[in-house]
Amino acid sequence: MRQSARGQVDPFIVMDVMAAAARAEAAGRDIIHMEVGQPGTPAPAGARKALASALEQPLGYTVALGLPELRQGIADLYRRWYGVDLDPARVVVTSGSSGAFILAFSALFDSGDRVAMGYPGYPSYRQILRAMSLEPVGIETRPEDRYQPRPEALPDAEGLILASPGNPSGTVLRPDEMRALTQAATAKGMAVISDEIYHGLSYGDRCHSALEITDEVFVVNSFSKYFSMTGWRVGWMIVPETHLRTVERLAQNLFICPPHASQVAALAALDCEEEAQANLAVYRENRRLMLEGLPKAGFTRIAPPEGAFYIYADVSEFTDNALEFATEILDHAGVAVTPGLDFDPDRGARTLRFSYARATADIAEGLRRLTEFMASR
Amino acid sequence: MRQSARGQVDPFIVMDVMAAAARAEAAGRDIIHMEVGQPGTPAPAGARKALASALEQPLGYTVALGLPELRQGIADLYRRWYGVDLDPARVVVTSGSSGAFILAFSALFDSGDRVAMGYPGYPSYRQILRAMSLEPVGIETRPEDRYQPRPEALPDAEGLILASPGNPSGTVLRPDEMRALTQAATAKGMAVISDEIYHGLSYGDRCHSALEITDEVFVVNSFSKYFSMTGWRVGWMIVPETHLRTVERLAQNLFICPPHASQVAALAALDCEEEAQANLAVYRENRRLMLEGLPKAGFTRIAPPEGAFYIYADVSEFTDNALEFATEILDHAGVAVTPGLDFDPDRGARTLRFSYARATADIAEGLRRLTEFMASR
Secondary structure (H helix, E strand, O other), rough: OOOOOOOOOOHHHHHHHHHHHHHHOOEEEEEEEEEOOOOOOOOOOOHHHHHHHHHHOOOOOOOOOOOOOHHHHHHHHHHHHHHHOOHHHHHHEEOOHHHHHHHHHHHOOOOEEEEEEEEEEEEOHHHHHOOOOOOEEEEEEOHHHOOOHHHHOOOOOOEEEEEEEOOOOOOOOOOOHHHHHHHHHHOOOOOEEEOOOOOOEOOOOOOOOOOOOOOOOOEEEEEEOOOEEEEEEHHHEEEEEEHHHHHHHHHHHHHHHHHHHHHHHHHHHOOOHHHHHHHHHHHHHHHHHHHHHHHHHOOOOOOOOOEEEEEEEEOOOOOOOOOHHHHHHHHHHOEEEEEHOOOOOHHHHHHOOOEEOHHHHHHHHHHHHHHHHHHOO | OOOOOOOOOOOOOOHHHHHHHHHHHHHHOOOEOOOOOOOOOOOOOHHHHHHHHOOOOOOOOOOOOOHHHHHHHHHHHHHHOOOOOOOHEEEEEHHHHHHHHHHHHHHHOOOEEEEEEEEOHHHHHHHHHHHHHEEEEEEEEOHHHHHOOOOOOOOOOEEEEEEEEOOOOOOOOOOOHHHHHHHHHHHOEOOOEEOOOOOOOOOOOOOOOHHOOOOOOEEEEEEOOOOOOOOOOOOEOOOOHHHHHHHHHHHHHHHOOOOOOHHHHHHHHOOOOOHHHHHHHHHHHHHHHHHHHHHHOOOEEOOOOOOOOOEEEEEEOOOOOOOOOOHHHHHHOOOOOHHHHHHHOOOHHHHHEEEEOHHHHHHHHHHHHHHHHOOOO
16 A cells, blocks of 8 residues: 655654663553653643533534634733733634644645754654655754754745744743844745743743734643643644634644643632742742753853753764664663654764753752763762 | 645535524524534543543653553554454544544545545545645536446546445445455546544444455544544554555654544443443434434435435425535524535535434434424425
């Protein structure tokens, strides 16, 4: 039976690490998980309670753009978080940020179009683009630019994906950097998609939305990270008014609607910022431990992790095969970490990503093991 | 800001009817809904109960192909329903049947490829294909073939979508027809996708799966209809072993995973066939009323509605503008029905789809109003 060329996307290398970690656990070993990109906490209690009470309702299809009260609640968030006055009509509730990217790419780009993004970056950008017959164009970023692209480095392309805080880097674009990038991109005729999925998870200044700078941008966010709702598959996208009808028709046909139960939970989650802030306090402490412990263990070349729950480390002094190195760390230290290859097809062979999204006790134990392992090397 | 050509998919014409019905209701009118393609019943009680008990768990990402026990449960269903022994490794849990189509089309077809389907048919086939830079090729079907394509009518194309029971027709492919179609398609090098989302909802013989005939097929199904879980966005797809790795990588990147909470509910729904059968008994009675009442009202040219919860009527003796006719029915009779244009871009101007998925009392009242309206015309 035929197979498409577009379907031949790259495998996730982290999956090999996760499978090896699962095998080790099945064999009775205790593994500390610094490879996973999701909170260990459940959805906020208020969100779960709201869903429990709604379970007597039919929960059939909602309209394609999502429950009106949820769209209003998200618009209100933009006023609270950024001081931006946002028409709820421009809020599209999506099946996770993944669903938002599929909608944005469909609405903006045709087969063969080029879409640029900083390397290292979230691997699924590249793979979703390929699956849609679009061409990902990597912009090699520099540690001295905090792994964010410079405006003068933008290639010729139809689109640009910005990510702040970045994954795997955790680095944040300042407002002036965001402005310079969006202006340079617009001048080159590029459509800008700003991935803001880690907003709310920052440890210095608050994160700035591209919407504070321009309305001519697709902004993607989600309930997955700050609101700790990864498996619920509910995210959102802010769309320029000019593209609303297009996105609505695409959403009707490609998704029908985001999961209704998850929308009910998400609506209530908007009122659970206290619990989200408590989770953030845990990440903050974890990050403090990591920034203290990783250099002591020998991982000194790290990007300033201003947001999200990741630390990206250059390990070129130890290896030029990060997958092998990650396997060694798993085997000898019992700590699962992510080799950088998923994020940067070239230089990722000499980098690791450490996630600190789990419980603080796990982070402390993981650091102890990493220190011991590196000392014995 | 740029817009893509692929993003310019057709609007749903039924949305105009639904909006008009909503306006009428907001103005205080009582409207009978025969336009909507979803059950009025909630998810099975057992499914909702299982989710309520699971809400204390984190419900983070599952693996991309879905919870292993759910995949096993779906494989078991194939033994129960069809006597097919299915390796659960071939079961892919998806974000509704919509997610299954996106995965199937990505795995099978490249930009510019042609995918054939019978007209009338589910409108989103065409629109998803267009959004993915694929070309939908309609096969005009005949009432005397129960609106299903004939093997000798297959065009040159890379793919074929079969739908049994069909939407809007409700007609069912017999095993010999299914065999002839899949064989003819395979002989022409077409990949076959069999949409079996209405299986379980049949009123004569049981529905036959394409999997009873060949393993060289993508079979799409969902918890939406028979299990009454439309808004939960959880479906599945059976994939040939040769395509599993491709589909898994695509699912990891395009969706991460189907909604976890919905998977928990769906797993429990598999044990709720008694409730599903009770819903089916309601549809059966509704169908009986419709088959009796619609011809009496004047709608005599109807496809034999052997499955699903739709009746497709040729109304060319009354109109060549089905949208206007549907509007007239809504305005004068207070019954919302679907004009055929969404299902058949050409001949749909002279057809209507009636859905009988709602409560029996509504169906009886709807028929009373339709009869009165047609008599007064």
